[in-house]
Amino acid sequence: MMTRKRIAGLLAVACLAxxxxxxxxxxxxxxxxxxxxxxxxATPVSTNVVLVDRSGSxxxxxxxxxxxxxxxxxxxxxxxxxxxxxxIAPFAGGNYLSFPDEPLVAPPIRGTSRKQAPLKAAVRDCLxxxxxxxxxxxxxxxxTDILGALxxxxxxxxxxxxxxxxxxxxxxxxxxxxxxxxxKMGRRLSGSDITRIADGCAGELxxxxxxxxxxxxxxxxxxxxxxxxxxxxxTSLARLWDTLCRRxxxxxxxxxxxxxxxxxxxxx
Numbered sequence: 001m002m003t004r005k006r007i008a009g010l011l012a013v014a015c016l017a018x019x020x021x022x023x024x025x026x027x028x029x030x031x032x033x034x035x036x037x038x039x040x041x042a043t044p045v046s047t048n049v050v051l052v053d054r055s056g057s058x059x060x061x062x063x064x065x066x067x068x069x070x071x072x073x074x075x076x077x078x079x080x081x082x083x084x085x086x087x088i089a090p091f092a093g094g095n096y097l098s099f100p101d102e103p104l105v106a107p108p109i110r111g112t113s114r115k116q117a118p119l120k121a122a123v124r125d126c127l128x129x130x131x132x133x134x135x136x137x138x139x140x141x142x143x144t145d146i147l148g149a150l151x152x153x154x155x156x157x158x159x160x161x162x163x164x165x166x167x168x169x170x171x172x173x174x175x176x177x178x179x180x181x182x183x184k185m186g187r188r189l190s191g192s193d194i195t196r197i198a199d200g201c202a203g204e205l206x207x208x209x210x211x212x213x214x215x216x217x218x219x220x221x222x223x224x225x226x227x228x229x230x231x232x233x234x235t236s237l238a239r240l241w242d243t244l245c246r247r248x249x250x251x252x253x254x255x256x257x258x259x260x261x262x263x264x265x266x267x268x
Contacts, residue, residue, distance in 0.1 A: 033125035038105040044085030046165035049153040050074060050127075051097070052134040053172035053218070054090040055144035057185065059135075060223040060263040067224075069261040070135060070171040071128040073217040077169060077255070078127060080120045082109040086127060087156065090134040093143015093178055097152040104130065131171075143177045146170070147204055150248070154208025167213045171258070174219040174237050180204045181244060185222065186229045189236035198243045205248050213251040216241055218258035 058068050078086070086104040091097045106123050109116050150168065157166045176182050180201035183189070189197075219241055220234030229237075238256035245252035 033122045033129060034104065036107050036119055036122040037126060038083075038107045043083070044103075044105055045081070045083035046079070046167065047085045047087070047103075047157060047160060048078065048166070049156060049168045050078070050086055050088040050131070051149050051153060051168065051170045051172070052088065052090045052131055053144060053146075053170075054092050054135060054137065054140050055173075055175075055177070056142055057144070057175050057222040057226050058173055060225045062225065063263055065224040065263040066260040067263045068171070068173060068218050068221045069259040070218065071131040072259040072261070073171050073255075074131055074169060075124055075128065077215050077217055077253075078124075079167075080106060080109070080123050080127075082106060086130075088127070088130045088134055089149075089153075090137050090140060091145070091149035091152075092140045093145050094141045095145055095148045095152070096141050097149050098134075098137065098140075099156060100130075144172070144175060145178045146172055146174070146176045147179055147181060147201070147206060147244075150214070151206030151208050154206055154210075154212060157212060158208060167215065168209060170214065170216045171218050172216065173222040173258075174216070174241050175222065181240075183237075183240075185226060186233050188230070188233040189240055194236070194240045194243055197240060198247060201244060202247075205244065207248075209249050212249055213253075214245050214249055215253045215255070216245060217255045219254060219256040221256075221258040221260065223263065224260075 052070050060067050084106040087099055088104070089097050089099045104126065107119060109119050150170070153168050160166060175185050181197065183197070219238045220229055222229065234256050238254050242252065242254040245254060
């Protein structure tokens, strides 16, 4: 027979577990998926800078057109773990890059996979919301400066304590309109073209990202208002960015292609 003290202890543990689940469920079901995120002053286990290409080649005002779905592209690669920090920033031409006032930090995600599932789903929904907000941000200049955005991201991460885990994710069609990496959309690049461009970019490659892993997604996927890009041109563009990226840092992943969505969300 259990003593009253034993019963009281078991009830307290059950209540504590239930209260935690209730609080998490209330946060997840509150309507704002970002409500589950931790305070900005929480100590992150890793910092992820997420750069979102907001240039004209990725946008279309015609609702019947399609545009790259950056939220879907990033969903496939962004880590969702306890204490991950995210800084989501749109970029375009003229060294334009807009970092948020406060980063997002994933909440404690522990316990069984069943308990983790609603929190992970809420974090992904929050990231989708913020990426979409970056796409919709107004007052952004024309053009695309991918190398400039990477340099700014590297400088942002330079302020972290030594040894801090960090990663840069870039959602872009890969068509830079300024600098050494500018190429004509739809052009197929030969191996010698790629080497020539990479050698010409030697003095412009950002040293601030050295040692920081970079993942680029969406290479070759522009909005349908742009001229269709043939598969071999997309492949060669991905090879160019893989070459440039590997000359910038030690670990680089380049993914060509991206899901597309209707342009009604970006009309206006």
